[in-house]
Amino acid sequence: MKQQLLALVAALGLAVGGVTAQAADTVKIGLMAPLTGSWASEGQGMKKIVELLAEQQNAKGGVLGKQIEVVTEDDGGDPRTASLAAQRLTTRGVVGVIGTYGSSVTEASQAIYDEVKLPQIANGSTAIRLTEKGFKHFFRTAPRDDEQGRMAARTIDKLGFKKVAILHDNTSYAKGLADEANALLKDQGAEVVFFDALTPGERDYTAILTKLKGANPDVVLFTGYYPEAGLLLRQKKDMNWQVPFLGGDATNNVDLVKIAGKEAAEGFYFLSPPQPRDLDTPDAAAFLADYQKKYNELPPSIWAMLAGDGFRVMVAGIAGAKSTDSDKIAAYLHKDLKDYPGLSGPISFDAKGDREGEVYRVYKVDAEGNFVLQKL
Incomplete structure (x- = not known):
């Protein structure tokens, strides 16, 4: 044994x-x-x-x-x-x-x-x-959100929007980007008429959309992620509210169009490094x-x-x-x-580990749900 x-x-x-x-x-x-x-x-x-x-x-x-x-x-x-x-x-x-x-x-x-x-x-x-x-x-x-914040403020200015509503979701990314954009927009003379957060993962955002509509903005900057963005766009359309939305780079995902539907997603702007095909x-x-x-x-x-x-x-x-x-x-x-x-x-990386150089672009969703690079 x-x-x-x-x-x-x-x-x-x-x-x-x-x-x-x-x-x-x-x-x-x-x-x-x-x-x-x-x-x-x-x-x-x-x-x-x-x-x-x-x-x-x-x-x-x-x-x-x-x-x-x-x-x-x-x-x-x-x-x-x-x-x-x-x-x-x-x-x-x-x-x-x-x-x-x-x-x-x-x-x-x-x-x-x-x-x-x-x-x-x-x-x-x-x-x-x-x-x-x-x-x-x-x-x-x-890239970092301060670069994205600068791009968001610049894009809103180039598109001619003066009254801006900012909606985030309280995550590290979304709140940070919202704060950065808020300060930059005010510095360039835009009026921020709304600044608040939604709760990610919910299925009904009509209450927050009603509050947003009541602020009467020219554009809504949503700094959260694509699942919530898709629902916001779909439910905004159901309310027959025509205000344009601009998203941060976390809305850059093909599932956004699947969630919102092509008709509701059409006209949505977002910031992002270049799409793979670009x-x-x-x-x-x-x-x-x-x-x-x-x-x-x-x-x-x-x-x-x-x-x-x-x-x-x-x-x-x-x-x-x-x-x-x-x-x-x-x-x-x-x-x-x-x-x-x-x-x-x-x-290349700097001493902090950040990527060097500017990489953000502006995209718009067309009638077929395609993400089209914009030249602003």
Whole structure:
């Protein structure tokens, strides 16, 4: 019996050793994304893009002579779930993490990754305060809300609107953008006739829409996310209220039109980095063709593409640092990565981890539900 137990232990040791050796033969990169919940289309797009890019990179030899393994955790688009997802990723041997989409969700994970010095590259998190905390291992391929706030104020001025209602949802991203736009609009002489929040996740917004209508604005700036924006547009149409709406970049998702319906969505303006099809880099064109061939669709939004850029930048950081050491990767991204040819254009990071350069554009939804780039 004793000999049998010793043999079993030895076999288990060989099995464990085999797994460890196998794990050491790959470079693991984490992906934290909302694969479920109200932002699931974004998360699924992120996963598809990162997995395709990993497949393509592995076909070219991977990184540091090893194949890349993508390790994915679902954050559910919820800060509470995100902290658990982040904790799980820190135990799975990843050398860095891509994601996530929402600013408040990213914020719930930042300190967890920072504590273990894991580089994190967020893709859809634009809240200003995310890069004001002094985290040395945090980066983002998305722009900041102060840049978006300036673009919102400039767009409202160019469109000739004087009386503005601002509606947000109290999330880190939406409240921050609303505050930024509010100050800038007042500075340029616009009259802010309404400033309040809705509760995300509800199904009936007629009460808040009635309050908005009573303020008699020329335009409504909604700084929340696409599920609520779609409902607002649909219910606004049901009220026969014709006021134009302008959304922030979190309304940039094809599901907005599905929720609102084409007729209600027509005329909706929003701010965003360029749509995937409007990206003008050769790498982007080639990748989109590969993505469509593999998945028979285009990515749901630019945010999923920015997760792809995060993956590419992480690989460039590992290759440039010639190491999977987190401090060396972060140092390379801060100091040595300059004008990296991302799918969304050149990428460099400043000392805070913010992406440098202006990337916002103005879009308008046409009668067919297409997002059309505007020249204002």
